[in-house]
Amino acid sequence: MNRKEAIELITRKIGNELIISANGYISRDLFSINDKTTNFYMIGSMGLASSIGLGIAIKNPKKRIYVFDGDGNILMNLGSLTTIGTLKPKNLIHLVFDNGSHESTGGQPTCSNSISIAKIAKAANLKVFQAENESQFEKILVKIKKLLGPIMIVVKIKNSKEASGRVSLKPLDIKKRFTSK
Amino acid sequence: MKEKIQRQMFDYLQNLGVKNLVGVPDSTMKYFIDQGLKKNKILIATREEEAIGIAVGMSLSKCHSLVFMQNAGLANSISTITSLVQLYQIPLIFLVGWRGYLQNDAPEHRKIGEIQSSILKLIGLKSKIVKDDNWKLCCKWALKQISNGSSCCLVIQRLF
Numbered sequence: 001m002n003r004k005e006a007i008e009l010i011t012r013k014i015g016n017e018l019i020i021s022a023n024g025y026i027s028r029d030l031f032s033i034n035d036k037t038t039n040f041y042m043i044g045s046m047g048l049a050s051s052i053g054l055g056i057a058i059k060n061p062k063k064r065i066y067v068f069d070g071d072g073n074i075l076m077n078l079g080s081l082t083t084i085g086t087l088k089p090k091n092l093i094h095l096v097f098d099n100g101s102h103e104s105t106g107g108q109p110t111c112s113n114s115i116s117i118a119k120i121a122k123a124a125n126l127k128v129f130q131a132e133n134e135s136q137f138e139k140i141l142v143k144i145k146k147l148l149g150p151i152m153i154v155v156k157i158k159n160s161k162e163a164s165g166r167v168s169l170k171p172l173d174i175k176k177r178f179t180s181k
Numbered sequence: 182m183k184e185k186i187q188r189q190m191f192d193y194l195q196n197l198g199v200k201n202l203v204g205v206p207d208s209t210m211k212y213f214i215d216q217g218l219k220k221n222k223i224l225i226a227t228r229e230e231e232a233i234g235i236a237v238g239m240s241l242s243k244c245h246s247l248v249f250m251q252n253a254g255l256a257n258s259i260s261t262i263t264s265l266v267q268l269y270q271i272p273l274i275f276l277v278g279w280r281g282y283l284q285n286d287a288p289e290h291r292k293i294g295e296i297q298s299s300i301l302k303l304i305g306l307k308s309k310i311v312k313d314d315n316w317k318l319c320c321k322w323a324l325k326q327i328s329n330g331s332s333c334c335l336v337i338q339r340l341f
Contacts, residue, residue, distance in 0.1 A: 020238075040241065044264025048234035051226075055238020055246075059201075079227025083235075087224075175269045179241055 001134050002160035003097050004029050007068070009134060010095065013141045014066060018056065018178075021068040022049040024104035025163060026097060030068060032164035037177040041167045047076030050084065050094055057089040057149075064091050071098040071112040078120065085124035090148040094126070099157045107159060121152040130154045182337055183313055187212035190316050194247065195222065197324050199274065201239040203232045204249030209278030209339040214249065229254030230261045237271050245327055249276040252297045253290070262304060262332075272327035275306065275334040282338040301334055308334035 001009075003025060011019075011034040019039045021027040027041040042049055053067035074080070074096055084092065100113040122128045127147065131137035137155055144151050167174070182190075191213050194202075202217050203224045217223030226232035229250045236246040250258070255277050266273055280286055281294015301308045307326065311319040319335055326333035 042265070044268060045230075045234070045261050048230060048237075048261065048265065051231045051234025052238040052241070055201075055203075055235040055240075056242055057238070058235075059239050059242035059244055077231055077234075080231055080234075083224075083226060083231065171269045175241065175271070179243060 001137070001155075001157055002162075003099065003103075003157045004033065004160065004162065004164070005134065006097055006137065006155050006157050008033050009137060010066075010141065013138075017064050017066055018060075019066045019068055020049050020053040020056065022046070022070050022073040024070065024073070026068050026070055026073075027167055028164040031167045031169075037180070040178045041169070041174050043167065043171060047073050047080075049073060050080045051077065053092055053094065054080070054084055054087070054089060057092040058087065061089075061091060064093060065089075067092070067094045069094060069096045071096060071100060071117060072102040072110045074117060075110055075112065081121055081124040081126065084150050085126055088125070089150055092150045093144065094121075094150065094152045096152065096154045097157050098154050099159050101159060103159055104163075118152070118154045121154075126150045126152045128152045128154070130156065132156050182210070182311070182316070184212040186313050186316055188216040190311075190320065191216035193317065193320055197320060199245045199247050199324065201236065201244050201246040202249065203236045203239075203246065204276070205229050205232060205251070205254050207249065207251040207254075207278035207280075209251070209280065209337050210249060210276065213276075229258045233258055233261045233266060233273070236273055237265060237269075240271050240273060245272075245274075245324070247274040247276055251278045252280050252293045255297065255300065256293055259300070259304060262306065266332050267305070270330055271332065272330050273332045274323045274327055275332065277334055277336050279310075279336050279338045283340065286339060297336070301336075306332060306334045308336055311335045311337055
C-alpha cells in the first residue's frame with residue numbers, strides 16, 4: 001500500500017470527522033483525494049500536527065479528532081507523544097503513515113527504519129496498532145471504532161513516485177472553513 | 182514582576198476569558214505559572230513549538246489561548262510563528278520572559294536578550310512590556326488584539 005491508497009482507505013471509513021494533516025505529501029494527497037471543510041491542511045510548521053490535534057481534542061471532547069502524520073513529522077516532535085500520553089485524550093486518533101523517509105524532500109531516510117515509532121508510542125501509554133497492508137489497516141479501523149483513545153495507528157507504506165499537487169486553498173480559508181465546523 | 186502581581190495577572194486573564202494557557206516554564210514568571218498550576222488551569226509542554234501547536238488547536242476551537250515561554254523559546258519558535266500562527270492568522274497571546282535584560286544574567290541569555298526586541302519587530306509580532314504598574318492595561322490590550330484576530334506578545338523583563 002502506498003500513501004495515497006492508505007489515505008483513500010481511511011477517508012472512506014471515517015466520513016466527516018475532523019482531520020489535521022501534516023505538511024508535505026500527506027496534506028497534498030488528502031486534498032486531492034477527499035477535500036472537505038473538516039480537513040485542516042498544514043503547509044509549514046513540520047512536526048506539529050499531533051500537537052494541534054491535541055489542542056482540538058481537549059476542547060472538543062465529544063468529537064473524534066484524526067491526525068494524519070508522517071514518520072519524519074512525528075520524529076521532529078516526539079515530546080508530543082509524552083504530552084498526549086499524560087493527558088490521555090479519549091478522542092484523539094493519531095495515524096502515522098510511515099515510509100521510513102522524508103519523501104517530499106527527495107526520499108532521505110528517517111530513523112523509523114531502525115527504531116520503532118510504535119514502541120515509542122506504547123511507552124508513552126498510547127494504544128498502538130500497526131498495519132503492514134490494507135487488510136490489516138481495515139481491521140484496525142473496525143477495532144478502534146468503539147475504543148477510547150489516545151490511539152496510534154502506524155501504517156507502513158511504500159514510497160511511490162506519484163505526487164499530488166499542492167493544496168491550492170489559501171491558509172486563511174483553510175482556517176475559516178475549518179473553524180466554522 | 183512581584184509575586185502578588187503575577188498571581189493577580191493570571192486570575193485577571195482568566196476572568197477576561199483567556200482560559201487556555203500552555204507553555205514552557207520560565208523563572209521570570211514562575212508565580213504566574215504557579216497560580217495556574219494551583220488552579221489546574223495550565224498545561225506544561227515539552228518545548229515551545231509544541232506549546233504553540235496545542236494553543237493553535239485550542240484557538241481553532243474558538244477558545245482564547247496564551248503561550249508562555251523564555252526568550253530562548255521565542256528563538257526556537259520563529260518558524261512556527263511565521264509559518265503557522267501568522268500564515269493562518271491564528272490569534273494567540275505570547276507571554277515571553279526577557280532573560281538577558283540585565284547585563285549580569287547568565288551568559289547563555291545575553292545574546293538573545295540583546296536581540297529580542299529586534300526579533301519581535303522583524304517578525305511583526307506586536308508587543309508590550311508588562312510591568313507592575315501597567316499589567317492590567319497590557320492584558321486588556323492583548324485581549325483586544327486577539328479579539329480582532331491578531332497575535333501579540335507581552336514581555337516580562339527579568340529584573341533579578
